[in-house]
Amino acid sequence: xxxxxxxxxxxxxxxxxxxxxxxxxxxxxxxxxxxxxxxxxxxxxxxxxxxxxxxxxxxxxxxxxxxxxxxxxxxxxxxxxxxxxxxxxxxxxxxxxxxxxxxxxxxxxxxxxxxxxxxxxxxxxxxxxxxxxxxxxxxxxxxxxxxxxxxxxxxxxxxxxxxxxxxxxxxxxxxxxxxxxxxxxxxxxxxxxxxxxxxxxxxxxxxxxxxxxxxxxxxxxxxxxxxxxxxxxxxxxxxxxxxxxxxxxxxxxxxxxxxxxxxxxxxxxxxxxxxxxxxxxxxxxxxxxxxxxxxxxxxxxxxxxxxxxxxxxxxxxxxxxxxxx
Numbered sequence: 001x002x003x004x005x006x007x008x009x010x011x012x013x014x015x016x017x018x019x020x021x022x023x024x025x026x027x028x029x030x031x032x033x034x035x036x037x038x039x040x041x042x043x044x045x046x047x048x049x050x051x052x053x054x055x056x057x058x059x060x061x062x063x064x065x066x067x068x069x070x071x072x073x074x075x076x077x078x079x080x081x082x083x084x085x086x087x088x089x090x091x092x093x094x095x096x097x098x099x100x101x102x103x104x105x106x107x108x109x110x111x112x113x114x115x116x117x118x119x120x121x122x123x124x125x126x127x128x129x130x131x132x133x134x135x136x137x138x139x140x141x142x143x144x145x146x147x148x149x150x151x152x153x154x155x156x157x158x159x160x161x162x163x164x165x166x167x168x169x170x171x172x173x174x175x176x177x178x179x180x181x182x183x184x185x186x187x188x189x190x191x192x193x194x195x196x197x198x199x200x201x202x203x204x205x206x207x208x209x210x211x212x213x214x215x216x217x218x219x220x221x222x223x224x225x226x227x228x229x230x231x232x233x234x235x236x237x238x239x240x241x242x243x244x245x246x247x248x249x250x251x252x253x254x255x256x257x258x259x260x261x262x263x264x265x266x267x268x269x270x271x272x273x274x275x276x277x278x279x280x281x282x283x284x285x286x287x288x289x290x291x292x293x294x295x296x297x298x299x300x301x302x303x304x305x306x307x308x309x310x311x312x313x314x315x316x317x318x319x320x321x322x323x324x325x
Contacts, residue, residue, distance in 0.1 A: 003100035004305050005059040009048055012309035015099075020060070023096070023104035025071050030079055030107055032067040036123035037098035037302055038322040039312050040064065040156065042263075046092060047309065053267065056094040062305075063091040063266070065098035065105070066113055066122035067325075076107050084113040087279060088126035093267040098123075099302050101325070108272035109265070111279035114286035117293070124293040124320035125160070129282045130262045130275055132161035132217070135239040136168060139258035140215040144169030147208055149231055151175045152219040153184035153192065154294060156320045157241065161217050162189050163291045170215075173207050183318055187294065200230045212236055229255065294319030301325065 003020045025031050043061055045051060066086040069079050079085065087110035091097025096104070113122045136142045148165045152158035153174035165172045166188055173191040176184035181194055193203045204212055212233030218225055221242035228238050229249035238250070239258040250257045265272045285291040296317040300308040301324050308321050 035119035
């Protein structure tokens, strides 16, 4: 089969086309004909820099996949040949990913694709949906009536988090850069903050009567995490996907602070079925019209992955960059 591989870490041009043996199905797994994948910041990080997983980095990157089942192991009953599926199931920890004609996947990490989405749209969903679900439901325990702040309205994780928080019954305020405000307004937040025009103090006063938000999901982090701490109410909760440094306000406000790393089940081989269950629920919400992906307007194939990585790293993309096979 054809695959785009890397042999060393580096810039977006390290990908090269190669022939690889088609994976052989093993217990608990199935073979998927890749129809689409998507680019996550994780993919560019794995490609370009040393990480805790660099020692066993696979040649074939990208975890997100949508495709058609072509073969299933004898012990697999949940999927059949011909099923359309999606998931985040490789591209790290020695597990080859989706930049190939076929991908071997653990069935626990997969779900049936939302019927209302194209393969390209579905491939944009897995990693970001699982991350948003784990942050909002598993870590922050968002519930009906909560006032929730989500930073990064048009980001890959942020736009899904807004829609899931609404489904969980929250009143959602989201922040956006000025250039993305028009698109951000279409995603469904109750309140939208232009970060160039309003200070944290101003929007906390406007949308929480000065008390602060019950729960904050910061998909931007970096220096922005201090704004999240400032915007949280006493005893509130903050979650992020990225490393941070100064956590003094966590102590001063007695905050519940959470780190979200959706890779753990896949990398450590534990509780993988939770990811399949989340994606099954997300597919139901998509087909009910409650959640939809925001795709960047780029048009790449997986064989043009170098260009896709360069676009993500340029900062020009709005929403998820998805690639077709």
